Amino acid sequence: MTGNRTLLNPTRTPLILAIIIFGCSKSDPTENMVWPTESLPASSNSSERENEYYKLVDIPIPETINLEASSMVPLPDGRIAIATRRGEIYFVSGVRSEALDPTYQLFASGLHEILGMDYRDGAIYVTQQGEVTRIKNTGGDFRADEFITLTDNWGFGAEHEFTFGSRFDRNGQIWTVHGLTHSYTSKHKFRGWCLRVGMDGESTPTCSGIRSPGGIGMNRFGDMFYTESQGPWNGACSLKHLKPGHFMGHPISHRWYPDAPQMGSTPKKPRGGNTRRQHLEAKRIPKLVPPAVVFPYRKMGQSASAISLDDTQGKFGPFHDQIFVADYTLSLLMRVDLEQVDGVYQGACFPFREGFATGLVGATFTKEGHYYVGGSSRVGWPTRGTAPYSLQRLEWTGKTPFEVQQMKIQPDGFKLVFTKKLNPKTIVNEAFALQTYTHIYQPGYGSPEVDHTSPKIELIEVKENTVRLKVSKLQIGHIHELKLSGIRSAADESLLHDVAYYTLNRLPKH
Numbered sequence: 001m002t003g004n005r006t007l008l009n010p011t012r013t014p015l016i017l018a019i020i021i022f023g024c025s026k027s028d029p030t031e032n033m034v035w036p037t038e039s040l041p042a043s044s045n046s047s048e049r050e051n052e053y054y055k056l057v058d059i060p061i062p063e064t065i066n067l068e069a070s071s072m073v074p075l076p077d078g079r080i081a082i083a084t085r086r087g088e089i090y091f092v093s094g095v096r097s098e099a100l101d102p103t104y105q106l107f108a109s110g111l112h113e114i115l116g117m118d119y120r121d122g123a124i125y126v127t128q129q130g131e132v133t134r135i136k137n138t139g140g141d142f143r144a145d146e147f148i149t150l151t152d153n154w155g156f157g158a159e160h161e162f163t164f165g166s167r168f169d170r171n172g173q174i175w176t177v178h179g180l181t182h183s184y185t186s187k188h189k190f191r192g193w194c195l196r197v198g199m200d201g202e203s204t205p206t207c208s209g210i211r212s213p214g215g216i217g218m219n220r221f222g223d224m225f226y227t228e229s230q231g232p233w234n235g236a237c238s239l240k241h242l243k244p245g246h247f248m249g250h251p252i253s254h255r256w257y258p259d260a261p262q263m264g265s266t267p268k269k270p271r272g273g274n275t276r277r278q279h280l281e282a283k284r285i286p287k288l289v290p291p292a293v294v295f296p297y298r299k300m301g302q303s304a305s306a307i308s309l310d311d312t313q314g315k316f317g318p319f320h321d322q323i324f325v326a327d328y329t330l331s332l333l334m335r336v337d338l339e340q341v342d343g344v345y346q347g348a349c350f351p352f353r354e355g356f357a358t359g360l361v362g363a364t365f366t367k368e369g370h371y372y373v374g375g376s377s378r379v380g381w382p383t384r385g386t387a388p389y390s391l392q393r394l395e396w397t398g399k400t401p402f403e404v405q406q407m408k409i410q411p412d413g414f415k416l417v418f419t420k421k422l423n424p425k426t427i428v429n430e431a432f433a434l435q436t437y438t439h440i441y442q443p444g445y446g447s448p449e450v451d452h453t454s455p456k457i458e459l460i461e462v463k464e465n466t467v468r469l470k471v472s473k474l475q476i477g478h479i480h481e482l483k484l485s486g487i488r489s490a491a492d493e494s495l496l497h498d499v500a501y502y503t504l505n506r507l508p509k510h
Contacts, residue, residue: 047355069374116165127165155188192253217307235439235447279477301327315369331385
């Protein structure tokens with residue numbers, strides 16, 4: 001059903017069907033995994049150095065509140081609205097200043113696993129598992145008393161059918177991404193699809209081929225992306241561009257194309273198996289969009305979740321306009337530098353910050369330049385951060401870390417931009433080690449790294465804080481893993497993080 005349905009002072013019983021989980025680290029027991037279940041990898045022990053530049057602050061939570069934060073949005077009056085997996089919305093004051101003195105006020109409850117939220121014109125808009133809802137207080141007191149269904153134009157009723165919603169895009173629409181039934185099938189309408197929802201409640205089918213999303217958000221140009229989980233037809237977790245009218249790679253939801261005539265014809269079904277690679281299948285399936293950035297499994301997290309654009313105008317450090325992606329299983333934050341080549345997104349991901357208290361689900365930047373994050377650690381689904389729930393603030397200390405700020409593709413190699421001026425004597429061939437690999441494109445669960453190559457660095461050019469690498473042979477469809485050792489800044493600092501992973505989809509002509 002699409003349209004507006006109003007409930008005043010509703011009595012709602014939350015339907016807690018399943019624990020919030022993002023499916024990279026586990027599979028359905030009936031599926032054949034590529035590798036056996038493994039314990040969580042150890043931390044890199046870098047959080048002590050990271051804390052010198054980005055400090056984590058614990059925000060107190062009353063003992064009476066189980067704040068399993070699943071979505072957050074700053075409010076114009078200085079508060080932050082925090083939604084929870086349990087279906088509550090709290091308005092929290094006193095957390096955006098240096099002196100932490102938080103006050104929590106319950107605004108709404110009885111909703112179902114809120115995985116998207118925004119604020120506009122005095123109303124809160126939430127994406128919950130069964131609908132997009134506009135929520136207001138009309139009676140003059142604090143509690144919400146008006147709940148209006150904008151749309152519920154998708155099916156819902158099974159485990160793992162998580163629905164994530166974006167903030168408003170530049171056209172005033174909310175984008176929703178819908179996980180598959182039990183993470184594997186599409187038993188209910190538009191499971192495995194992306195929809196766009198207007199303020200009038202009209203919903204527009206936008207993309208197919210989604211498996212198990214973990215978050216959704218925009219880049220600086222207003223293009224929408226979501227985080228995809230490792231599993232069938234997905235060799236590793238990734239960041240994917242939701243290009244309207246296109247296919248994200250998992251064919252099980254093709255059955256709903258008759259309900260989406262504006263999407264055109266159903267894409268060809270991809271061919272899967274040990275010899276299949278997604279970038280090659282994309283040549284015969286024009287609607288197939290390759291991942292913009294692949295997060296190598298365990299090296300860069302296991303359950304990619306919240307997407308946050310750094311739009312703080314430099315208040316969060318030297319990474320303005322880049323995207324930050326949280327991870328549930330390894331309780332960490334990654335950094336993404338995107339670019340577009342021949343109309344296709346691609347780019348690099350970098351480690352950024354470890355040591356969060358729990359599995360990360362909800363996150364937001366504020367205009368003060370702070371990054372707020374929360375989540376939970378559920379029984380049966382391990383997370384590196386062991387707190388059952390938490391609310392934390394990440395602050396830039398004002399000290400600039402020595403990092404690879406950008407990694408950009410060139411016709412014959414890469415251009416690296418560093419945050420600080422380099423010591424040119426340390427920029428030698430031995431400082432760079434490059435290998436490439438990709439993943440099997442298959443209906444089985446996940447994939448090991450395959451098709452390894454080791455391109456040679458043929459030429460190095462250095463200029464102040466920039467290095468240009470000429471590479472012997474770049475590999476389309478591969479992750480290019482670049483390790484850097486011994487490189488020092490002009491002030492004799494070592495890199496805070498010495499690895500970058502570039503996903504190559506297109507080569508520029510010049």
